[in-house]
Amino acid sequence: MLLKLSWRNIWRNKRRSLVVLGSVIVGIIAVLFMNGFMNGMLNQMLSNQISTSVSHIQIHKKGFNDNKTVQNYLPNPANVDNILRDNKDIKAFSKRVITFGLISSASNSSGVYINGIVPEEEKQVSIINRQIVEGEYFSGGKGEIVIGSKLAEKLDVTLGDKVVAMSNTPSGTIGSEVFRVVGIFKTFSSEFDKSFIYIPMQTVQEMLNIDDKIYEFAIVTKDYHKVEEVKNSINEELNQNYEVLSYKDLLPFLVYQIDLSKESMWIFNVIIELALIFGIINAMLMAVFERINEIGVLMSIGMKNIKIFTMILLEGLIIGIIGTAVGLGLGYLIMLPLQKVGLNLAIYTESLESFGVGAVIYPTVSIDDVIGILIAIPFISIVGAIYPAYKAIKLDPVYAIRYV
Amino acid sequence: MEILKTENLEKVYEDNGVPVHALKGINLTINKGDYLVIAGPSGSGKTTLLNLLGALDTPTKGKILFEGTDLAKKSRRELSEFRLQNLGFIFQAYNLIPVLTAIENIEFSMMLSGIPENERRERALSLMHELDIKELADKRPNEMSGGQQQRVAVARAIVNDPEVVLADEPTANLDSATGSVLLDLMEKMNKEKNITFIFSSHDKQVIDRAGILLKLKDGKIEK
Numbered sequence: 001m002l003l004k005l006s007w008r009n010i011w012r013n014k015r016r017s018l019v020v021l022g023s024v025i026v027g028i029i030a031v032l033f034m035n036g037f038m039n040g041m042l043n044q045m046l047s048n049q050i051s052t053s054v055s056h057i058q059i060h061k062k063g064f065n066d067n068k069t070v071q072n073y074l075p076n077p078a079n080v081d082n083i084l085r086d087n088k089d090i091k092a093f094s095k096r097v098i099t100f101g102l103i104s105s106a107s108n109s110s111g112v113y114i115n116g117i118v119p120e121e122e123k124q125v126s127i128i129n130r131q132i133v134e135g136e137y138f139s140g141g142k143g144e145i146v147i148g149s150k151l152a153e154k155l156d157v158t159l160g161d162k163v164v165a166m167s168n169t170p171s172g173t174i175g176s177e178v179f180r181v182v183g184i185f186k187t188f189s190s191e192f193d194k195s196f197i198y199i200p201m202q203t204v205q206e207m208l209n210i211d212d213k214i215y216e217f218a219i220v221t222k223d224y225h226k227v228e229e230v231k232n233s234i235n236e237e238l239n240q241n242y243e244v245l246s247y248k249d250l251l252p253f254l255v256y257q258i259d260l261s262k263e264s265m266w267i268f269n270v271i272i273e274l275a276l277i278f279g280i281i282n283a284m285l286m287a288v289f290e291r292i293n294e295i296g297v298l299m300s301i302g303m304k305n306i307k308i309f310t311m312i313l314l315e316g317l318i319i320g321i322i323g324t325a326v327g328l329g330l331g332y333l334i335m336l337p338l339q340k341v342g343l344n345l346a347i348y349t350e351s352l353e354s355f356g357v358g359a360v361i362y363p364t365v366s367i368d369d370v371i372g373i374l375i376a377i378p379f380i381s382i383v384g385a386i387y388p389a390y391k392a393i394k395l396d397p398v399y400a401i402r403y404v
Numbered sequence: 405m406e407i408l409k410t411e412n413l414e415k416v417y418e419d420n421g422v423p424v425h426a427l428k429g430i431n432l433t434i435n436k437g438d439y440l441v442i443a444g445p446s447g448s449g450k451t452t453l454l455n456l457l458g459a460l461d462t463p464t465k466g467k468i469l470f471e472g473t474d475l476a477k478k479s480r481r482e483l484s485e486f487r488l489q490n491l492g493f494i495f496q497a498y499n500l501i502p503v504l505t506a507i508e509n510i511e512f513s514m515m516l517s518g519i520p521e522n523e524r525r526e527r528a529l530s531l532m533h534e535l536d537i538k539e540l541a542d543k544r545p546n547e548m549s550g551g552q553q554q555r556v557a558v559a560r561a562i563v564n565d566p567e568v569v570l571a572d573e574p575t576a577n578l579d580s581a582t583g584s585v586l587l588d589l590m591e592k593m594n595k596e597k598n599i600t601f602i603f604s605s606h607d608k609q610v611i612d613r614a615g616i617l618l619k620l621k622d623g624k625i626e627k
């Protein structure tokens with residue numbers, strides 16, 4: 001009966017209750033959307049990095065990641081190759097020769113990461129082959145080079161133009177080679193497009209005069225969630241001369257940024273929740289002040305304070321529960337298509353690409369967010385009702401009955 | 405049998421720092437089954453006295469004894485329970501809970517004292533039958549006339565079988581015909597169930613039908 005009473009009390013001032021409900025619902029949708037958008041963006045930043053070059057796990061000679069010199073080539077790559085081939089959790093891996101160098105055209109030059117790759121292997125590990133916007137991804141001819149669109153712009157070259165790549169060799173001399181641009185790629189990151197170039201591995205090895213030495217294995221695991229496990233199992237089979245690094249080790253800044261963003265989302269959520277609390281306090285206070293006389297009657301006929309208190313908390317809770325249900329439902333309906341189709345932010349493409357995210361963001365709603373809302377909002381509604389309920393039971397019955 | 409007794413009851417209000425002596429030493433004994441009307445001009449202290457007898461307010465001086473126990477010894481929570489079990493209230497207006505129907509209003513005080521749902525319904529229905537207000541059962545207060553609301557309020561006040569029903573000017577907002585119906589009802593309950601009624605009123609009709617008339621003036625009982 002208390003529940004019935006609370007329920008009906010909520011609807012006696014429909015407009016006010018609907019306004020409060022509306023703000024709860026909008027708050028929930030805002031939280032879902034902001035969190036979803038942030039999650040989507042950060043996940044995309046991470047997965048873009050992983051899919052364009054970082055992969056899940058990399059193996060180098062110990063120290064290479066901190067000091068990428070040509071001297072730091074991988075010892076005994078054939079052995080590593082065998083170990084990786086035998087690992088059932090690995091989906092694919094590729095060998096890479098990586099070095100810093102300079103690329104020049106007739107009009108300009110630029111410092112770049114030279115990536116010597118085995119085109120067929122690299123296809124399994126990164127998506128460069130799918131990002132080609134002009135030309136093609138290696139046809140097997142001699143002197144082929146694939147560069148990013150930003151770099152092409154800077155060097156003022158197009159397909160078929162000649163460029164010269166240069167790099168230090170382990171022996172201290174300078175190796176250089178002339179290439180012909182056969183493909184231009186465009187990824188989600190303008191920075192990447194400016195600084196990564198791809199050349200068949202053998203050509204780079206010849207240019208650097210390093211026989212068949214390589215610098216890196218890039219690995220993609222079958223299950224994204226098992227990366228650390230696979231990393232550890234590989235690590236166990238390799239000795240101290242190697243470093244096995246997961247994308248978390250390789251992208252510490254991004255991982256940190258993701259953590260940081262989660263923190264800042266937390267603050268955003270708290271701000272919304274505080275606003276909701278004040279909205280509920282305000283509405284419930286009004287509801288109490290409107291009913292002073294009635295509360296006086298309830299007190300006179302012997303309703304105990306605890307019951308009056310509970311009645312008002314229940315009113316808050318009911319609003320919270322309805323708001324949560326409707327908010328999550330509506331939020332889901334809004335987020336579902338966005339999650340599939342994505343949110344096209346083409347006008348911000350420029351700045352998003354400098355962050356390494358594409359123009360289309362796919363917001364993702366995490367179960368954590370939903371659980372958080374399921375707990376937080378009803379809780380908040382009760383908290384918001386505490387002060388008004390306290391006000392109600394502090395009323396003097398004599399004063400309350402007289403009150404009109 | 406003596407049910408309510410006051411000893412030198414005094415009540416002083418504070419009105420912007422000025423003390424207002426609303427009651428100046430009331431000595432009163434009320435017996436079980438009395439039908440008592442407290443009459444007096446406006447400001448004479450009727451409401452103040454009823455609030456004190458109803459354990460809604462505390463006296464500045466003096467004692468109120470209910471069946472021999474001093475109400476001042478009870479906590480706020482105990483007083484609430486005391487009112488629930490022993491007293492019924494009828495106010496001048498706005499008695500009923502607006503979101504509850506007539507029958508729910510009547511059931512409400514039974515719910516507060518923990519009477520199970522089906523018994524509540526049964527008792528409320530039979531009382532409404534007795535008071536001839538059965539047809540109001542599913543009406544909300546705003547769908548009832550003032551007289552109908554007051555009759556439902558009477559039903560709510562007596563359904564828990566209280567010892568005493570306190571009514572502060574219950575007919576003040578009613579025309580005399582409607583007021584008379586209400587008085588019939590209360591008289592009937594007083595006779596049939598031996599419930600003690602204490603009214604305040606300056607309505608001639610009420611005063612004429614008083615079992616015992618108590619005249620208040622300036623916070624004192626007029627002899």
Ligand SMILES: Nc1ncnc2c1ncn2[C@@H]1O[C@H](COP(=O)(O)OP(=O)(O)OP(=O)(O)O)[C@@H](O)[C@H]1O
Binds near residue numbers: 447449
């Ligand atoms: N809360 C209060 N604060 C200050 N003075 C009060 C308060 N309540 C009542 N009084 C004063 O106490 C006196 C008695 O008031 P009370 O309401 O008991 O009179 P009453 O006989 O019920 O009058 P009425 O017939 O107008 O209802 C009046 O002078 C009134 O102004």
Ligand SMILES: [Mg+2]
Binds near residue numbers: 451452572
């Ligand atoms: Mg009065």
